[in-house]
Amino acid sequence: MRVIVNGVSHELDVDRNVPLLHVLRDALGLKSVKLGCGLEQCGACKVLVDGAPEFSCRRTVGEFEGMSLVTLEGFANETLHPIQQALLDHNAAQCGYCLSGILIAARALFDANPRPSRREIQIALDDHLCRCGAQPRILNAFCELSANG
Amino acid sequence: MADRAELPPSLVRNPELDQWLTIDAEATVTLRTGKVELGQGILTALTLILADELGVEPVRVRVAVTRTGVAPNELVTAGSMSIEQSGAALRQAGAWARRLLLAQAATVLDADVATLDIADGIISAPGGNQTVSIWELQGGRDFGTTIDELAPERSPTEHRWVGRGMLRVDLEPKLRGAGVFLQDLELTGLCHARVIRPPGPNHRLARFDRSRIEREPGLLGVVVDGSFLAVLAESEYDAIRIAGRASAAARWHDAERLPEVADLSAYLVANESAAFPLREGVPVEAEVPPLTWPLGARRVVAEYSRPYLMHASLAPSAAVALLNLDGHLTVWSHSQGIELLRGCLARALRMDTDKISVVHTAGAGCYGHNGADDVALDAALCARALPGRPVMLQWTRQQEHQWEPYGPAAHVRMEAALDERGRICGWSHDVWGFTHMGRPMPGGDGLNLLAAGHLAEPIPRAVPRPALRAEVGIHRNAWPIYALHAPRVVKRFVADSPLRTSSLRALGAHANVFAIESFMDELALAAGHDPVEFRMNHLDDRRARAVLERVVALAGGLDCPSPGTGTGTGTCTYTKPSRGRGVAVARYKNQASYAAVVVQVAVDPDSATISAEQVWIAADAGQVIDPDGLVNQLEGGAVQSLSWTLKEAVEFGRDGVTSTDWDSYPILRFSEVPEVMTVLIDRPEEPSLGAGEATQGPTAAALGNAVFAATGLRLRDLPMTPERLRRTAAGPGDA
Numbered sequence: 001m002r003v004i005v006n007g008v009s010h011e012l013d014v015d016r017n018v019p020l021l022h023v024l025r026d027a028l029g030l031k032s033v034k035l036g037c038g039l040e041q042c043g044a045c046k047v048l049v050d051g052a053p054e055f056s057c058r059r060t061v062g063e064f065e066g067m068s069l070v071t072l073e074g075f076a077n078e079t080l081h082p083i084q085q086a087l088l089d090h091n092a093a094q095c096g097y098c099l100s101g102i103l104i105a106a107r108a109l110f111d112a113n114p115r116p117s118r119r120e121i122q123i124a125l126d127d128h129l130c131r132c133g134a135q136p137r138i139l140n141a142f143c144e145l146s147a148n149g
Numbered sequence: 150m151a152d153r154a155e156l157p158p159s160l161v162r163n164p165e166l167d168q169w170l171t172i173d174a175e176a177t178v179t180l181r182t183g184k185v186e187l188g189q190g191i192l193t194a195l196t197l198i199l200a201d202e203l204g205v206e207p208v209r210v211r212v213a214v215t216r217t218g219v220a221p222n223e224l225v226t227a228g229s230m231s232i233e234q235s236g237a238a239l240r241q242a243g244a245w246a247r248r249l250l251l252a253q254a255a256t257v258l259d260a261d262v263a264t265l266d267i268a269d270g271i272i273s274a275p276g277g278n279q280t281v282s283i284w285e286l287q288g289g290r291d292f293g294t295t296i297d298e299l300a301p302e303r304s305p306t307e308h309r310w311v312g313r314g315m316l317r318v319d320l321e322p323k324l325r326g327a328g329v330f331l332q333d334l335e336l337t338g339l340c341h342a343r344v345i346r347p348p349g350p351n352h353r354l355a356r357f358d359r360s361r362i363e364r365e366p367g368l369l370g371v372v373v374d375g376s377f378l379a380v381l382a383e384s385e386y387d388a389i390r391i392a393g394r395a396s397a398a399a400r401w402h403d404a405e406r407l408p409e410v411a412d413l414s415a416y417l418v419a420n421e422s423a424a425f426p427l428r429e430g431v432p433v434e435a436e437v438p439p440l441t442w443p444l445g446a447r448r449v450v451a452e453y454s455r456p457y458l459m460h461a462s463l464a465p466s467a468a469v470a471l472l473n474l475d476g477h478l479t480v481w482s483h484s485q486g487i488e489l490l491r492g493c494l495a496r497a498l499r500m501d502t503d504k505i506s507v508v509h510t511a512g513a514g515c516y517g518h519n520g521a522d523d524v525a526l527d528a529a530l531c532a533r534a535l536p537g538r539p540v541m542l543q544w545t546r547q548q549e550h551q552w553e554p555y556g557p558a559a560h561v562r563m564e565a566a567l568d569e570r571g572r573i574c575g576w577s578h579d580v581w582g583f584t585h586m587g588r589p590m591p592g593g594d595g596l597n598l599l600a601a602g603h604l605a606e607p608i609p610r611a612v613p614r615p616a617l618r619a620e621v622g623i624h625r626n627a628w629p630i631y632a633l634h635a636p637r638v639v640k641r642f643v644a645d646s647p648l649r650t651s652s653l654r655a656l657g658a659h660a661n662v663f664a665i666e667s668f669m670d671e672l673a674l675a676a677g678h679d680p681v682e683f684r685m686n687h688l689d690d691r692r693a694r695a696v697l698e699r700v701v702a703l704a705g706g707l708d709c710p711s712p713g714t715g716t717g718t719g720t721c722t723y724t725k726p727s728r729g730r731g732v733a734v735a736r737y738k739n740q741a742s743y744a745a746v747v748v749q750v751a752v753d754p755d756s757a758t759i760s761a762e763q764v765w766i767a768a769d770a771g772q773v774i775d776p777d778g779l780v781n782q783l784e785g786g787a788v789q790s791l792s793w794t795l796k797e798a799v800e801f802g803r804d805g806v807t808s809t810d811w812d813s814y815p816i817l818r819f820s821e822v823p824e825v826m827t828v829l830i831d832r833p834e835e836p837s838l839g840a841g842e843a844t845q846g847p848t849a850a851a852l853g854n855a856v857f858a859a860t861g862l863r864l865r866d867l868p869m870t871p872e873r874l875r876r877t878a879a880g881p882g883d884a
């Protein structure tokens with residue numbers, strides 16, 4: 001089956017019933033995609049699917065045939081994407097395990113609306129758990145990005 | 150020679166300068182520490198300390214991987230002690246290295262050593278035409294020196310980086326999605342394992358029908374050792390899939406069920422306990438003094454409680470283990486105490502400690518002792534079945550929720566007497582709790598690694614014993630910060646916990662500070678005093694007074710923009726949306742950082758939901774090393790405490806824990822987090838103090854005090870769920 005990941009088309013020889021997350025991490029080596037629960041409850045595994053943030057930990061790779069996927073590896077080259085830079089400038093993390101999923105959701109938000117309100121940012125990130133309590137910093141970073149956007 | 154006792158304890162344990170740092174050949178410096186990065190930013194803070202003390206730019210400092218037998222042995226990364234311990238040791242190591250390098254340079258440059266200094270690794274003779282670098286002098290070579298006295302350290306005015314900070318050293322790779330976590334390790338031949346746990350805490354494996362999984366594609370092996378059951382497979386998903394099948398092929402003996410616990414507070418108080426009165430904060434084996442009150446004084450009594458709480462790391466615990474064909478076992482772990490883990494693995498596996506190495510690899514935040522050590526044994530047991538191949542074993546989310554060692558429940562009974570002027574003239578604090586000391590220790594009678602108890606030749610858990618040092622476990626922060634006459638404080642240790650428990654961030658300080666600082670508000674109300682003024686009347690410690698004053702000023706006072714409907718009589722019902730602010734103060738462990746917190750809540754009358762809208766924090770952590778890192782820790786602690794205090798309780802029935810995932814154990818979400826504002830009181834003349842656990846207690850109490858200000862309802866049992874608020878509003882008759 002064929003999927004496009006970070007702009008590159010891949011012909012995958014995999015069992016279609018394997019959850020997307022495992023194909024991305026193991027077959028394609030995209031380790032930014034994180035397993036947090038496998039239950040669609042924490043957001044750590046989200047990836048962009050045709051521009052929309054989706055859980056990857058339960059839905060099988062077969063469901064994504066022909067679609068265009070983006071993971072964090074597809075964000076930055078030399079320079080960081082502005083949403084990554086915003087978190088870096090605010091030291092907006094502790095352990096960082098939640099960051100990949102949060103950046104995926106934020107990317108979709110800012111792509112659709114470069115000037116979201118604080119409330120809109122909170123709602124866009126509400127699928128994402130952060131156990132370290134880094135949310136206030138993450139929100140401040142994205143609010144500032146919104147104000148400058 | 151100076152007394153070695155003056156040396157930081159980490160240096161006494163690891164006195165060789167080369168254990169701490171190396172001047173590399175390539176214009177960098179390698180820093181070694183026994184403390185590990187848990188997301189708390191410790192490596193950044195240690196980098197700043199060493200950079201300043203030695204005289205190099207922080208970008209030149211590389212932090213070495215922490216590995217047993219190579220890194221200095223600093224036991225565990227816990228208790229907010231890393232800056233105090235590893236920071237003090239590295240500062241001395243830096244001072245020693247600087248002294249030795251300057252002496253060498255004095256010879257090379259033919260200059261008076263007193264005229265020389267190191268600036269970004271370069272030492273210039275006065276006049277500046279002759280220079281030599283520390284890399285030329287010492288690059289790639291050992292110092293071969295034992296640190297046996299204190300070398301003179303730089304004064305705070307000479308610091309360029311300490312107090313200023315820098316961007317976190319570990320953050321950019323994480324933002325780029327680089328595979329920096331243990332779960333991302335890529336090793337040649339890596340395969341995956343999953344463990345199949347018994348259905349309840351006491352179940353034993355009766356039968357396992359191997360034939361039902363033998364033909365599964367990808368299967369590499371099955372480990373059955375007593376009741377320890379695991380499968381090994383080529384890929385992670387194979388392991389998950391086969392573990393599901395294996396679970397169906399396992400039969401378990403019926404087991405003794407957990408006790409019926411309808412009310413944890415009642416269970417704690419009714420169960421057999423050992424009582425230890427505290428003398429100046431230290432529990433002693435002595436008669437518990439009776440409650441005696443001055444004649445005519447007014448008595449106030451209140452009881453508080455918290456349930457079991459979870460660490461609930463965002464990533465399920467994981468480990469990688471590799472048994473080499475020569476018999477050496479290497480384990481990659483996110484444990485907080487890799488040296489202790491090494492000794493425990495040796496015991497559980499009946500191996501020589503020398504034959505085991507543990508390499509620390511970053512995990513998700515753990516907030517204390519979670520499943521990290523347990524899963525390391527699971528992985529090692531699997532690696533033994535497949536020598537020569539590294540085996541990664543990660544728990545499932547449900548396993549993490551059901552099997553991690555929880556933060557213990559607590560019950561606190563406060564009683565005080567007020568004199569006619571409204572001053573406290575009698576104080577009593579009884580705290581009941583289960584052990585917080587569940588970390589695996591290589592010595593002693595039992596072994597606190599989960600699978601050790603499941604093996605065919607099981608090693609049972611260590612019998613919990615009351616810790617009788619100052620400020621540990623159950624009685625952490627039970628001793629009041631206030632200037633009170635003869636406080637009566639009693640630790641009541643309950644050995645028999647239905648659930649396995651261990652250290653969760655802040656330990657007893659969460660429940661004790663919640664109780665004390667809620668009670669101070671209750672007393673202020675009874676005395677007819679303002680809560681801040683009432684605290685000030687009883688507070689001599691100038692640093693505690695300073696943070697309290699600062700936080701109230703930062704918040705602009707305790708009155709809300711739209712005031713609450715609370716009448717202060719406890720009879721109010723919340724008929725319209727009401728707001729309130731509360732304050733609380735504590736010094737963590739009565740010896741680490743001071744923190745005062747104001748919380749503003751809004752209470753929704755329809756849903757009875759309490760939302761934390763704003764949090765203000767003022768903290769004094771002595772000399773500030775990394776201001777933003779410090780603020781980050783204080784804020785993160787406050788948000789986590791809001792989550793614990795508002796929402797969290799480990800639910801369990803007679804067959805085990807029923808909080809098995811994020812739906813059945815909800816935590817604070819993005820839509821529920823407040824704005825947080827923090828100020829630091831920097832005291833460059835004072836030692837740096839740990840701060841990672843300082844806001845946990847004050848935030849909980851400030852929240853309860855804010856709810857009271859908003860509604861007139863005093864919530865004394867955690868968590869402060871809508872259901873609890875409704876029941877409190879309905880009053881005891883309807884409860």
Ligand code: FES
Nearest residue numbers: 036037042043057
């Ligand atoms: S791993 Fe997919 S939501 Fe948690």
Ligand code: FES
Nearest residue numbers: 094096098130132
């Ligand atoms: S930073 Fe640790 S979970 Fe978010």
